[in-house]
Amino acid sequence: MDTTYCSVELYDITFRYPDGHLALHGINLTIHQGEKVALVGPNGAGKSTLLLHLNGIHTGEGQVSIDGLSVNHQNIGQVRAKVGLVFQSPDDQLFSPTVFDDVAYGPIYQGFSRDEVEARVTYALDAVGMQGYRQRSPHHLSVGEKKRIAIATVLSMHPSVLVLDEPTSGLDPRARRSLIELLRQLPQTLLVATHDLEMVRELLPRTVVMDQGEIVADGATQVILSDESVLYQHGLKA
Amino acid sequence: MPHRLEPYREGNSPIHSLDSRVRVVMVLVFILVCALVPVGAWAVYILLLALILSAELLTDLGIAYFIKRSLMVLPFVLAALPLVFSTPHGIQFNPAGLERFISIALKSWISVQAAILLAVTTPFDQLLLALRALHLPRLLVAVIGLMWRYLFVMVDEVTHMMLARAARSGSDNPARRTGGTVVWRARVTGGMAGGLLLRSLDHSDRVYHAMLSRGYDGEVRTLPQPSLTTANRWLLAGFILFAIFLVALSILFWG
Amino acid sequence: MYASPIPMHIPDGFLSVVVSIVLWIVSITAIVIALRQTNKQLGEKQLPLMGVLAAAIFAGQMLNFSVTGGTSGHLMGAAIATILLGPWQAMLVMTSVVSIQALLFQDGGLLVLGANIFNMGVVGVAVAYFVYRAFQQFSKGARWGILTGGFAAAWLSIFIASLGVALQLAISGTSPANIAIPAMGGIHALIGIGEGLITVGALSFLLVARPDLLGTGDSRGKTSIGVWVGGLVITLALAIISPLASTHPDGLEWVAEQKGFLDTAREPLFNIIPDYVFPGISNQALATIVAGVVGSLIVLGVTLGIAYSRRRATKANQ
Incomplete structure (x- = not known):
């Protein structure tokens, strides 16, 4: 494995919310470049909180490294450009008046010239197959379209890691199918928090199970998802 | 299908294809002219009305569309109605007041048509661009932009809440007095408002995270605007000169 | 349907240019101070917070409850925004709400937008802040103080x-003070009850769900002392001036003064203009009306011509 290096490294992450609730406890996780990993677990297990650690929005105790870069105050901008975080609700992710403005947001903050911003928007919209939507407003889009645009908003930053929170929730079967196909084509390292075990089986060879702020299982998807006791114990099956 | 809240109507008319910054300034100047034209300057009112109707005609949306929407200023006209009957000597018919009343109603009607024209022919992002070009504080423009985006989310939420309330506001006995007391109904509505505000606070937290994760650092940054074309500059200058001329003329003759 | 149900948004045409501009200046000053203060208090978080909250207040104005005979109670939101956010952020939120209402829904005019921002964003917020803070100080943050306040x-x-x-409206000569003040005041004394009841409902909901949000003022009290005093002054001034003004029956006297001023300003201008205005027509009033009509006809004719040729062009393309 000397040709791949560590894309994401979490070392002993512990995080407590201001109200005292312990959300993460001693999380250790290493993801290699190009790996496609599922993060599963019951509601409230701490999945979303963990995702927010990957680009320094939450910072608990412990150490986060992205592409070998240890996350701290100085390099936070670099890290946020490397990690594309797609939130569960596209209504949170898409906060601009038009699709163009939203996809251009990251590149503008990265300080690129107008031409470069244009080029990146074109690239990102191409990647998600939504080129014709540049001037549309988010409120005129379907949920499936919004989810695609949400992915484009981080692809335009040319991230090396894509982190997605519940990408298939709220989608009808057809939109879900096309989103899975889209994710399959993306070359980036992928970490996907989800309840959609069907998608996990199909798309993500490695699965990490979280419960009550801790990682309780980590391994090949085939193995973990066929272990009934793990599934029942951590609320993945009922 | 545009959202029912969306005032913008697509089109490729000359009005639509005008630079939005020029359109915004022209509409503001037009409304300023309406305000400056003295009471009773009927000829000027006719001219202004002709101008705005012409612009409406050019949008291809049909004048009826504008007229219908413009009638919403009517209720407020009531505020000026007393002018007709009040004199320094008590309540009686006042011809000068009538002239003033009709003038106010006309000016208001013409102005609101200009505002409608602006709203239906300017996409929101272009409107923001124009507000920035007019040097409004960047932060305020950004707040207005975010507000517009989430207005659609919030209005849908309110609609769902009101539907949910209506769905439970039934009675199995038609003879019984229903609906509780007014105070109770008001407090239920207040609870809905409280819930809405609370959810919007959580929402703003998540939006904040989404912004941070794409590099937001407290600065409001935007792409530089293309500069106005020479033709647009001339158009704007000509329009402003015409406006000044019109106002000067009307004040000379009717002021 | 999306017009605000509270009849407080003045349309264009109802305020004199002088009043509009003076209130623009006052509002802009307040907004600039508010922008500085919120920047100090919230930093980068202020943008999403105020944007989303403004959307919620706007949408919240659509909430209603039936009162009787087809009338209904509504929310304007200045008070709840002030209680939840503190005065400076509330001013910006209300400014955004009122601006969007004017720009996109023609609820309130554009030239008079400064006045509408002043009424709902500055006066509404300052008064709400002054009253609520006074109740908080008096009740020491007790539940009854929050609700009655x-x-x-x-x-x-x-x-x-x-x-x-x-x-x-009275100063602009649009409505005589002796009618406008009792009428507006009377209607809004009733509308205010609906606003008050909804606000109490929202507050009791928040008291249960998130009481920490209602600790208003204590942390912000020092920086907002100006608003507190402003609210007090505005309340007293309007409460005292209004009855005084409404006993002066002639709201038009203001106009008379302005007219007189304009007349004196105009005379030298008239001297430059020769005595005739339109060739062939001796009556000046008639001449100007003819001029207006002729001008309008030309404008309409040109427009119709353009519209017609465009329609033909698009048909030809199809």
Whole structure:
């Protein structure tokens, strides 16, 4: 494995919310470049909180490294450009008046010239197959379209890691199918928090199970998802 | 299908294809002219009305569309109605007041048509661009932009809440007095408002995270605007000169 | 349907240019101070917070409850925004709400937008803040203080703001003071009750769900002392001036003064213009009307011509 290096490294992450609730406890996780990993677990297990650690929005105790870069105050901008975080609700992710403005947001903050911003928007919209939507407003889009645009908003930053929170929730079967196909084509390292075990089986060879702020299982998807006791114990099956 | 809240109507008319910054300034100047034209300057009112109707005609949306929407200023006209009957000597018919009343109603009607024209022919992002070009504080423009985006989310939420309330506001006995007391109904509505505000606070937290994760650092940054074309500059200058001329003329003759 | 149900948004044409511009200046000053203060208090978080909250207040104005005979109670939101966010952020939120209403829904005019921001954003917020803070100090943050303070703040913010609207209309010569002030004040004294009840409902909901949000003022008290005093002054001034103004029956006297001023300014201008205005027509009034009509006909004719040729062009393309 000397040709791949560590894309994401979490070392002993512990995080407590201001109200005292312990959300993460001693999380250790290493993801290699190009790996496609599922993060599963019951509601409230701490999945979303963990995702927010990957680009320094939450910072608990412990150490986060992205592409070998240890996350701290100085390099936070670099890290946020490397990690594309797609939130569960596209209504949170898409906060601009038009699709163009939203996809251009990251590149503008990265300080690129107008031409470069244009080029990146074109690239990102191409990647998600939504080129014709540049001037549309988010409120005129379907949920499936919004989810695609949400992915484009981080692809335009040319991230090396894509982190997605519940990408298939709220989608009808057809939109879900096309989103899975889209994710399959993306070359980036992928970490996907989800309840959609069907998608996990199909798309993500490695699965990490979280419960009550801790990682309780980590391994090949085939193995973990066929272990009934793990599934029942951590609320993945009922 | 545009959202029912969306005032913008697509089109490729000359009005639509005008630079939005020029359109915004022209509409503001037009409304300023309406305000400056003295009471009773009927000829000027006719001219202004002709101008705005012409612009409406050019949008291809049909004048009826504008007229219908413009009638919403009517209720407020009531505020000026007393002018007709009040004199320094008590309540009686006042011809000068009538002239003033009709003038106010006309000016208001013409102005609101200009505002409608602006709203239906300017996409929101272009409107923001124009507000920035007019040097409004960047932060305020950004707040207005975010507000517009989430207005659609919030209005849908309110609609769902009101539907949910209506769905439970039934009675199995038609003879019984229903609906509780007014105070109770008001407090239920207040609870809905409280819930809405609370959810919007959580929402703003998540939006904040989404912004941070794409590099937001407290600065409001935007792409530089293309500069106005020479033709647009001339158009704007000509329009402003015409406006000044019109106002000067009307004040000379009717002021 | 999306027009605000509270009849407080003045359309264009109802305020004189002088009043509009003066209130623009006042509002802009308040907005600039508010921008500085929120930047100090919130930093980078202020943008998403105020944007989303403004959307919620706007949408919240659509909430209603039936009162009787087809009338209904509504929310304007200045008071609840002030209680939840503190005065500076509330001013910006209300400014955004009122601006969007004018720009996109023609609810309130554009030239008079400064006045509408002043009435709902500055007066409404300052009065609500002053009243609510006074109740908080008096009740030491007890539940009854929050609820009664909320009601009083909501009611008074609507009532005082409506007196402001009436005064502006009177000064502009649009509505005689002796009619506008009692009428606006009377209607909004009733509307304010609906505002107050909804505000209390929202506050009791928040008291259960998130009581920490209602600790208003204590942390922000020092920086907002100016608003507190401002609210007090505005409340007293409008409460005292309004009855005085409404006993002066002639709201038009202001106009007379302005007219007189304009007349004196105009005379030298007239001397430059030769005595005739339109060739062939000796009556000056008639001449100008003819000029207006001729001008309008030309404009309409040109437009119709353009519209017609465009239609033919598009047909030819198909």
